[in-house]
Amino acid sequence: MRDLKRTTVLSLVLLTGAVLAVTAWQRQRPDFTxxxxxxxxxxxxxxxxxxxxxxxxxxxxxxxxxxxxxxxxxxxxxxxxxxxxxxxxxxxxxxxxxxxxxxxxxxxxxxxxxxxxxxxxxxxxxxxxxxxxxxxxxxxxxxxxxxxxxxxxxxxxxxxxxxxxxxxxxxxxxxxxxxxxxxxxxxxxxxxxxxxxxxxxxxxxxxxxxxxxxxxxxxxxxxxxxxxxxxxxxxxxxxxxxxxxxxxDNVEKVLDRTKAAIDNGATRDTIADQVETGDLGWPLAPVRLQDVYDELTAN
Ligand SMILES: [Zn+2]
The missing domain is CATH 3.60.15.10 (Ribonuclease Z/Hydroxyacylglutathione hydrolase-like)
Incomplete structure (x- = not known):
């Protein structure tokens, strides 16, 4: 992420508009170690x-x-x-x-x-x-x-x-x-x-x-x-x-756990706190679990 920041800052200095800076970053291969x-x-x-x-x-x-x-x-x-x-x-x-x-x-x-x-x-x-x-x-x-x-x-x-x-x-x-x-x-x-x-x-x-x-x-x-x-x-x-x-199988576990949490009264706001995925090696962002909640509770 540091490379990305440096490239962006450099682009902003070199170019006049923010739009141009974004375009320049997207066209340019970052520096890798x-x-x-x-x-x-x-x-x-x-x-x-x-x-x-x-x-x-x-x-x-x-x-x-x-x-x-x-x-x-x-x-x-x-x-x-x-x-x-x-x-x-x-x-x-x-x-x-x-x-x-x-x-x-x-x-x-x-x-x-x-x-x-x-x-x-x-x-x-x-x-x-x-x-x-x-x-x-x-x-x-x-x-x-x-x-x-x-x-x-x-x-x-x-x-x-x-x-x-x-x-x-x-x-x-x-x-x-x-x-x-x-x-x-x-x-x-x-x-x-x-x-x-x-x-x-x-x-x-x-x-x-x-x-x-x-x-x-x-x-x-x-x-x-x-x-x-x-x-x-x-x-x-x-x-x-x-x-x-x-x-x-692990995606299925995420679904099963989200379903179980909903059955236990979880809401869209609490679902991320009530579904554990760390043991699967997946630190899912709260919004990801809210997307699952939305899909499971649709219609
Ligand atoms: Zn993709």
């Missing part, structure tokens, strides 16, 4: 699959999966609006093949932020609600190709499916399935790790963009029906199918 920079470098997950890591749920952006084939490259997500050069350099360090397809797991700016920079030379594919959310939120880089339930890209010897199993983080979540590698990229339906301030990444049901805590477990149950061993989360280190199962 050498240790953080090392954690951001592309690494091989298995033969033909790499990840450009996002580790903190903030300035490092989301994980980018890179599927390399003899006929071109498919990437999943593309971090922030300032990430295009970094991503293309990282991919070029492992292959001479061009990036031909970008699959978005959802519309958030730390995952689909550099769509616009890729669009002149590649196709961006996403769930139809990703396009709607990007347009409604005045983001750039709306995907030209959309799908409702599933789609697939066949390139070289690779088979890459995108599935929408229902709502969770947003209303446009896609899970990307590298069928021949038995690996997935989950987007933010499954996240793991620590922010730069030391806090733990916890699930975020973005209700303003159609997210749903109530439907999240069923969506992950759909994911778990896929045949995979390796799970690249939206943020954090690469994990396993069992970790996805544990994550789903």
């Amino acid at each position: 050498p240790e953080q920079e090392a954690r951001l470098q592309i690494r091989q997950v298995m033969d033909g699959l790499y990840v450009i890591p996002g580790f903190d749920g903030g300035q490092s952006g989301g994980n980018v999966a890179v599927r390399v084939t003899g006929d071109g490259v498919i990437i999943v997500d593309n971090k922030f609006p300032y990430s295009f050069d970094f991503i293309t350099e990282q991919v070029a360090s492992v292959t001479d093949e061009p990036i031909k397809y970008i699959l978005n797991t959802h519309h958030h700016g730390d995952h689909a932020g550099s769509n616009a920079d890729f669009l002149p030379n590649a196709e961006v594919i996403a769930h139809k609600n990703v396009r709607a959310n990007i347009l409604r939120n005045n983001q750039t880089g709306a995907p030209r190709v959309v799908f409702a339930d599933e789609t697939a890209v066949y390139l070289g010897d690779a088979e890459v499916h995108a599935y929408h199993f229902g709502r969770g983080h947003t209303n446009g979540d896609a899970v990307i399935y590298f069928a021949d590698l038995r690996a997935i990229h989950t987007g933010d339906l499954f996240i793991h790790g620590q922010r730069l301030d030391g806090s733990t990444l916890a699930p975020f049901w973005d209700v303003r963009n159609g997210g749903s805590a109530v439907e999240w477990p069923a969506t992950l149950t759909g994911v778990l029906a896929l045949d995979f061993n390796t799970a690249i989360p939206g943020h954090g280190e690469t994990l396993t199918k069992n970790d996805v199962r544990t994550f789903r």
Whole structure:
């Protein structure tokens, strides 16, 4: 957060208007320490699959999966609006093949932020609600190709499916399935790790963009029906199918505990005090539990 502050202050000094300052920050890659920079470098997950890591749920952006084939490259997500050069350099360090397809797991700016920079030379594919959310939120880089339930890209010897199993983080979540590698990229339906301030990444049901805590477990149950061993989360280190199962079970626990608290008389104002989530490793902000309360008590 210190880097962010320094960049913002510097921008305010250098530029005249606050609007210009915000734009400048969004277009500029922050300074990372050498240790953080090392954690951001592309690494091989298995033969033909790499990840450009996002580790903190903030300035490092989301994980980018890179599927390399003899006929071109498919990437999943593309971090922030300032990430295009970094991503293309990282991919070029492992292959001479061009990036031909970008699959978005959802519309958030730390995952689909550099769509616009890729669009002149590649196709961006996403769930139809990703396009709607990007347009409604005045983001750039709306995907030209959309799908409702599933789609697939066949390139070289690779088979890459995108599935929408229902709502969770947003209303446009896609899970990307590298069928021949038995690996997935989950987007933010499954996240793991620590922010730069030391806090733990916890699930975020973005209700303003159609997210749903109530439907999240069923969506992950759909994911778990896929045949995979390796799970690249939206943020954090690469994990396993069992970790996805544990994550789903913990979201269910949050729902069960919130329901029980409501049955015991909790109100919207007291719900955050009456639902404990620390043992799950998730310090949920009060507003997150109020969103669950609203969803459970609707209609
Ligand atoms: Zn997100």
